[in-house]
Amino acid sequence: MTGLPERSLFRRLMLGFFGVVLVIWLANLAWDIHETRTTKQRDMQRELRASALRILVLMQTVDSRPPEEIAPLVRKMEALHYALYRELGWYVPALQTQVWRRGQLVYASGDAGPITATVAGIAPQRPPLPDGWVVAEESDPATGVTVRMATQVIGEWLLQTSSIGYYLAPLLFSLPFLLLPAWYIVRVGLGPLRGIVAEIEERSANALTPLAPSPFRELSPLVASVNRLMRRLVERLEREQEFLADAAHELKTPLSIIQINADALAHAHTPQRIQEAGEGLRQGVRRATHTVHQLLALARSGPDSDAAPRQALDLVQLVCDRLALAGPLAAARQIELELQAPDLCAMYLHRESMAALIDNVVGNAIKYSPDGGRVAVSITADAGLIMLAVRDEGPGIAPAAQRKVFERFYRLPDQDQPGSGLGLAIAERAAQRNLGGITLGNCEDGPGLCVQVTFDVTLAAG
Template structure:
């Protein structure tokens, strides 16, 4: 499996900062364009109207003169309009001036606005504004049109006008941002360095972080370390208990093996051989129980729960327990519906059934009865196993779930792991297990309860 490409949190923050800068610049550009097409359009219309009124005043003073004398004056008035932009060093927008007198075109500049058939009709290109002012006393109509400042700003020659502020400000913004982000990530690098400097056995908690943003990370790491410490302690305890439990059958095997090697009579050979077989059986049973205990825990297998028929699974396990029950003439009874589909982990659930049913057979008297029932009622699915043994005193009903714990004065052979396996398997399958002495006679009832929401409908 190929490794994922390494990604940089520092680069991610810098790109985010640049993205914010770009978004602000684009918003400013959009606002500038909006201003160009609204506010500046009204401003230029006012400037045009002022120029047109000045031309009307001029026409009043030269009324009666021939057109050849008036046109130079009108051209000079048009030049005064241009002078406003030239003196300020601004871009000079295109301008169209038309002066009509008594319906006849007296003057027209050469800008690309076509002359109309009448002074009242005015058609201007996109991006232009126009005004029409008339003086009824002299019969003069002035039409003026100009290019709106802003259309030219968006041309290729004016791109630098917008890019220059962004480009000039980048070094003064990115360098402080680079420094701030590096300093801001320093506490995170300190946590990484603290973890890297530890040995493989040092699981002590990290020091609390003074930063609110890093406190959840430190707390999560510390919780993980606590869980690792607890798991290691459980495993060490498990290994110690397992070694102690295996010591007895291994001692029996060793003693009988030595006796068998030095036996001189057939009777002694037979006794040593039987003791050797008994030690092997006990050691084998303990090892199998230890493996079942390790596999029944919730963290031992990441396999998801699958839809299974609980009734079918119980029938299969009872069939395997049949020879053990038949050897002591114990009846196995099952009362269950035809189908009970649930989400289960098959291996751990089989271990639960085997241990609970096996204990019921072991502690029931000869020719007794073990009843297994499966019910679905009030939102719960319950698996109950009832035997006819001596039961367990209430004060010991929780202790028997501890690993390797055996009741006082218990003469039945065993490892003390059966109910511990059953409890862990119940948790693995999202259920719970409880013990209670029977009310209808001697015996113990083991009840495993599952939430019905885990069942497949």
């Protein structure tokens, strides 16, 4: 089909692989954010509390010293707190410390920050902390010492826009090492598929032998489907060749009659001979014309003849229309046409093929019924089935031959009525096209043949 943009399965697989990598990266990012805001915060608050307790113990031993002697000792304790993060080598969080003794601030690290210094003599204040900071406060009522420490949570700074490269760098650096092997693996993995394409391309139009089985589980259904398609094509070509051979053989007889009578007409010298040759010529033309019409009807009645959809039709009205067309043929032999049917029988049918079915079945019934006989057509519905039956008063068909008469160009050996042997073949294919089935049976209450076409209501309804 032209006009559609060409799509690439290779590109589809690569984009899918990249999408998986991106989803994993986003999931890892989300987990890191969650860990930063919950687990890290809890862990760092525990470490901060331990440092505050160490400073509190230290203050118990130096309680009598002046503030200028206490400050170096507290800074050493802060250094111990920093030592853990310096070992990480990539980031040391900010830290603020306040030490109070009997309501007097004796130590404060930094000039400002999350913990604001208070006026001497006032108890330690608790101002709100900015996002990304945790605080720990420990007190000793016996000595009146309070230690309050606050630190920045490791990882919160990574959430800032200025540090987004920390997250993008692993993705960007790892993509070449992931996509290049993926490109190679996908390209090699699609090699067997390209091999199947090359094998099909190298074949001629007449090479419809099956493809070799694929050792790959994923390609086996594809190879099996192609082989089934080739098998159906071979069967269809064989049917068409057989059909052409049978059609040529069937047309040979009327054409020979036409040729013989045309030659006789050209050399005839008496009126009687001219009349006989002309009648033979017209008979040959009628027989050839009937055969050609039947061949066309057979070709159009099959399920693969065209894509015309079925449509909602009244089966009763369609049968009435076809019986009206068959009326002159029945009247010429004084055959009575009888119809028993409800007022309406709506179904989804293919009009042309269904008309061919009715014409051939009713035409055969008229042709094989004796002069002055009766052809009964009925439409009934029972147990979810719609049945169209045509009964005649002819000689019937032996049970052993009732299956063979559906074959193309088959005619009963003792048959003296003219015909092409295509009528019932057309009817069978037309019934299949309309999702029905056709059966034959001899009448039990007298001579004649009963042709019954059955439709399932659930299928025939559309």
